[in-house]
Amino acid sequence: MAVIVRIPTPLQRLTQGKEEIEGRPGSIMDLINDLDGKYPGIGERISEGGKIRRFVNVYVNEEDIRFLKAEETEVKDGDVVSIIPAIAGGI
Amino acid sequence: MDFTEEQLRRYSRHILLPEVGGKGQKKISQAKVFLVGAGGLGCPVGYYLAAAGVGRIGIIDNDTVEISNLQRQIAHNTKRIGMPKVISAKQTFEELNPDVEVVPYKDKLTTKNILDLIKDYDIVVDGSDNFSTRYMVNDACVMLKKPLVSGAILRFEGQVTTIIPEEGPCYRCLFEEPPPPGLVPSCQEAGVLGVLTGVIGSLQATEVLKIILGKGELLKGELIIYNALRMSFRKVKVPKNPDCPMCGSHPTIKELIDYEEYCSLQAH
Numbered sequence: 001m002a003v004i005v006r007i008p009t010p011l012q013r014l015t016q017g018k019e020e021i022e023g024r025p026g027s028i029m030d031l032i033n034d035l036d037g038k039y040p041g042i043g044e045r046i047s048e049g050g051k052i053r054r055f056v057n058v059y060v061n062e063e064d065i066r067f068l069k070a071e072e073t074e075v076k077d078g079d080v081v082s083i084i085p086a087i088a089g090g091i
Numbered sequence: 092m093d094f095t096e097e098q099l100r101r102y103s104r105h106i107l108l109p110e111v112g113g114k115g116q117k118k119i120s121q122a123k124v125f126l127v128g129a130g131g132l133g134c135p136v137g138y139y140l141a142a143a144g145v146g147r148i149g150i151i152d153n154d155t156v157e158i159s160n161l162q163r164q165i166a167h168n169t170k171r172i173g174m175p176k177v178i179s180a181k182q183t184f185e186e187l188n189p190d191v192e193v194v195p196y197k198d199k200l201t202t203k204n205i206l207d208l209i210k211d212y213d214i215v216v217d218g219s220d221n222f223s224t225r226y227m228v229n230d231a232c233v234m235l236k237k238p239l240v241s242g243a244i245l246r247f248e249g250q251v252t253t254i255i256p257e258e259g260p261c262y263r264c265l266f267e268e269p270p271p272p273g274l275v276p277s278c279q280e281a282g283v284l285g286v287l288t289g290v291i292g293s294l295q296a297t298e299v300l301k302i303i304l305g306k307g308e309l310l311k312g313e314l315i316i317y318n319a320l321r322m323s324f325r326k327v328k329v330p331k332n333p334d335c336p337m338c339g340s341h342p343t344i345k346e347l348i349d350y351e352e353y354c355s356l357q358a359h
Contacts, residue, residue, distance in 0.1 A: 008248065009245055009246045009247060009248045009281075010245065010281070019318070019320070019321065053270070054266070054267040054268045055266050055267070055268055055269060055270035056266075056270075057265070057266065057327075059327045059328075062326065062327050062328050063327075063328060064327065064328060064329070064330060066332070067330050082316075082325070082327060084250075084314070084316065084327065085266075085270065086222065086225075086243075086265075086266040086269065086270060087243045087244070087245040087248070087250060088219070088220060088221050088222045088225050088243055088245075088269075089131070089220050089243055089244045089245045089281075089283060
């Protein structure tokens with residue numbers, strides 16, 4: 001078992017189209033750095049200088065990490081991490 | 092006002108529902124809803140709200156119908172290519188239900204006109220296609236305390252949340268700032284499954300009717316994410332952000348922000 005990471009549509013280009021990938025337990029930043037090793041470029045799309053970008057939210061299970069321990073939030077095997085960016089299409 | 096025989100027949104399937112009934116249907120017929128955009132989302136939202144008998148539907152959009160719209164924008168049709176979208180939408184909605192008054196605004200929504208435009212409506216529905224409008228609509232709705240049902244789509248994925256100012260979080264609680272140009276592609280660049288707009292627009296219309304009726308649980312403090320490929324719905328919690336620049340305890344945004352420049356950059 002691992003951490004399940006859900007990748008949003010705009011970033012799936014970097015994960016060979018995969019919507020769900022596996023990640024390593026640890027803090028959110030550990031997880032993102034680990035993902036960036038496997039899928040180069042994904043780290044900077046989600047974060048900048050060790051901080052999650054302001055138009056991207058990261059959820060552990062259903063909880064927004066900004067209201068947990070932010071980038072220091074720990075994730076464990078079996079947790080589902082969702083990365084959700086703002087999208088704007090409508091027309 | 093009392094319903095005519097014909098109206099009783101038209102709305103009979105609503106009136107049969109205990110949660111609606113004659114009283115609820117009356118509320119629907121007295122409601123005034125403002126739609127931002129007559130495109131992918133505005134079409135199904137307006138279509139269903141017209142069918143439901145919403146008394147007045149205001150709709151703003153500055154575009155004309157193009158052939159590439161017709162894969163998803165079901166209020167328009169091939170004969171209307173070149174016609175302003177709001178006029179086409181008005182025709183379609185009023186043909187479906189002549190009880191409904193559709194007020195078309197062929198204009199661009201701006202920081203100068205938005206407050207005046209939405210002030211006489213009860214509920215605002217955002218189906219805009221860019222971040223500058225999305226943040227401006229949020230801020231205006233928070234300022235005027237108007238409920239806002241926000242929907243967005245991209246490729247195979249859509250998001251909906253309902254903002255009830257003062258009671259729940261706003262769009263800036265969810266995403267503090269718009270992304271810089273180029274980082275999140277637009278539908279024009281990335282494509283969108285036509286029918287996705289129907290799913291997301293129908294969810295928005297459902298929220299509008301629930302607000303009008305005061306029934307059920309709204310997507311207040313929640314974001315629903317629909318993925319058409321997986322056929323999955325997921326919800327995440329959206330807490331009210333105490334540091335929100337718009338609706339937090341010490342708001343820093345006191346007037347509407349014009350992200351125009353930002354947007355034109357994005358277009359190139």
